[in-house]
Amino acid sequence: MRRVWVGAAAMLGSLLLSAGATADGPVARPPAGAVQGVQVGEVTAFKGIPYAAPPTGENRWRAPRPVEPWDGLRDAFDFGPACIQPTPRxxxxYSNDLGATSEDCLTLNIWSPTGARAAPVFVWIHGGALTGGSSREPMYDGRRLAERGVIVVSINYRLGALGYLAHPALSAESDRGVSGNYGLQDQIAALRWVRDNIVAFGGDADNVTIAGESAGALSVMYLMASPDARGLFHKAVAQSAYMISMPELRRPAHGMPAAEAAGQAVAAALGAADLAALRSLDAQALTDGAAGAGFGPSGVVDGVYLTDQLPAVFERGEQAPAPILAGFNSGEIRSLRVLAPPKPADAAEYERLIRERYNDLADEFLRLYPASDLDASSLAAARDALYGWTTERLARSQMALGQPAWVYLWDHGYPAADDAGLHAFHASELPYVFGTPDRTPPLWPRVPDTAAELGLSRTMLDYWSTFARDGRPASPRGPEWPAFREGRAYMRFAETPRPEAGLMPGMFILHERAVCRRRVSGDMAWNWNVGTASPVLPGPNLACDRPDAR
Structure with a gap:
């Protein structure tokens, strides 16, 4: 019955979008209120639409509240301000001009194809370590994807301390008894807005794909694991996701203090004696001060929005049963060298440290990351422990639920990037996915304006848009993308897309065993403390090391 209603409503929404066009731009009339957008070719862009009330004043660190429907016609010509984030030093x-920032930042943007009716919806969650970034970044422009029949939605969400601070006083005032995870709650509120309003833009609320890169992909995993997000999306794209350990709300765990205790430490560093004092602080000063005090935003295991560590949720099959497209980049750490483990003085010292830290797993670690090239091994170990392991973990977990998984390795280079030692660096696939190679940040290696680069971008636009539509990536310009289950097959994007099999043999099993042992110990994080930066791992564990161990 819902499908019938959605189809009829989508037709009505499409008619409203077309018939409402004026000299200034088309109009859509969702339940939230009428908005007027800007026509660009065969796509209409609606920007800066509020999806929740401003989380300011007494509503700082509260669950997002519904926005009041507005009367009359609202201009949706310009992006809303970015959420408050630390002042760049x-x-x-990755630096870009964010324009204005504000606590009043819970807005979204929509790119809708002309005449769209029950079109698939692609919701983009920006990256930035849950600390920075914005939906207004030019590289995320949704026009090219929308030209392939997909409605693109990009969202802002609270960042840093404003988005992820936990504190006993905040938990006490919450009707659910928890705090933190406000940025995640914003993302859930945006998905609810999409469910309730996207039909007026020609979209299908029953065919929503969530997608993100880096911290956006981390957010995708949070949403897949969150009970509150269940039913709000149907497919997932995770580009360079990293399934790292999270703090727990009220108890120290995995080498981290309780999230509430960390919030108390931030309040003390800011000189705020109570919650009223915290809320009275200037938002920018608070954000800068919290960052200076060492606060690192993260999802929090609170038993409500996030019920357990991500590997445990996915092991038990409690995540959303959604098809997934996931992958990582061969040069992830080339632009993120701060995440690489320190290099020892020589090969002998490297081998000594690895044997000391990896115990009986050391031989396999040294086989995969040999002492013969310390720089390459350092970069590869950090890449695989964070991004490679997570990609395969996601694929295996969704397959265990009977869902298809599509895996890629981005291994594409071009002269400006390769000359800078940045072959296939972190996020370098984004301008190809969005078709925006001319809209990258100022210090980004310039993508050449050649037929080959534009052709690769068009092929990736095909793959991503067809996955959003059907749950299977396909392109008339490229080869068939094999499902991961077929010999652990994947698509390697180098000069051109090429299907391959056997993704990095040995990589997943090594890091799965290392992470499992850390989890069992209960006092070790699993994140960027790998290689020579790893704590000493516990010895063999039957649960982690059996031949069929996940």
Whole structure:
């Protein structure tokens, strides 16, 4: 019955979108309120639409509240302000002009194809370590994907301390008895807005794909694991996801203090004696001060929004039963060298440290990451422990639920990136996925304007848009993408897409066993403390090391 209603409503939404067009742009009339967008070719962009009320004043660190429907016609011509984030100290590869920032930042943007009716919906969650970034970044422009019949939605969500701070006083005032995870709650609120309003833009609320890169992909995994997000999406794309350990709300675990205790430490560092004092602080000063005090935003295991560590949730099959497209980049750490373990003085010292830390797993670690090239091994070990292991973990977990999994390895280079030692660096696939190679940040290695690069981008646009539509990536310009189950097959994107089999033999099993042993110990995190930075791993464990161990 819902499908019938959605189809009829989508037709009505499409008519409203077309018939409402004026000299200034088309109009859509969702339940939230009428909005007027900007026509660009065969796509209409609606920008800066509020999906929740401003989380300011007394509503700072509260669950997002529904936005009141507005009367009249609201201009949706410009992006809303980015969420408050730490003041940049240095410019780097990913630096971009964010424009204005504000606590009043819970907005989303929509790119809708002309005449869309029950079109698939692709919801993009930006990256930035849960600390920075914005949906307004030019590289995330959704026009090219929308030209392939997909409605693209990009969202802002609270960041840093404003988005992820936990504190006993905040938990006490919450009707669910928890705190933290406000950025995750924002993402869930945005998905609810999409469910209730996207039909007026020609979208199908029963065909929603969540997608993100880096911290956006981490957010995708949080949403897959969160009971509150269940039913709000139907497929998932995770680009360079990292399934790291999370703090727990009220008890120290996995080498981390309780999230509430960490929040108390931040409040003390800011000189805030109570919750009222915290809420009275200037948002920018608070964010900068918390970052300076060492606060690192993260999802929190609170028993409500996130019920357990991600590997445990996915092992038990409690995550959303959704098809997944997941992958990582061969040069992830080339632009993130801060995540690489320190290099010892020589090969002998490297081997000594690995044998000391990896116990009986040391021989396999040294086989995969040999002492013969310390720089390459350092980069590869960090890449695999964070991004490679997570990619395969996601694929295996969804397959165990009977869902298809599609895996890729981005191994594409071009002259400006390769000359800078940044072959296939972290996030370098994004301008190809969005068709925006001319809209990268100022310090980004320039993508050449050649037929080959544009052709690769068009092929990736095909794959991503067909996955959003059907749950299976396909392109008339590229080879058939094999499902991961077929010999652990994947698509390697180098000069051109090429199907291959046997993704990095030995990589997953090594890191799965290492992570499992850390989890069992209960006092070790699993994140970027790998290789020479690893704690001493516990010895063999039957649960972790059996031949069929996941």
């Amino acid at each position: 240095v410019r780097h590869l």
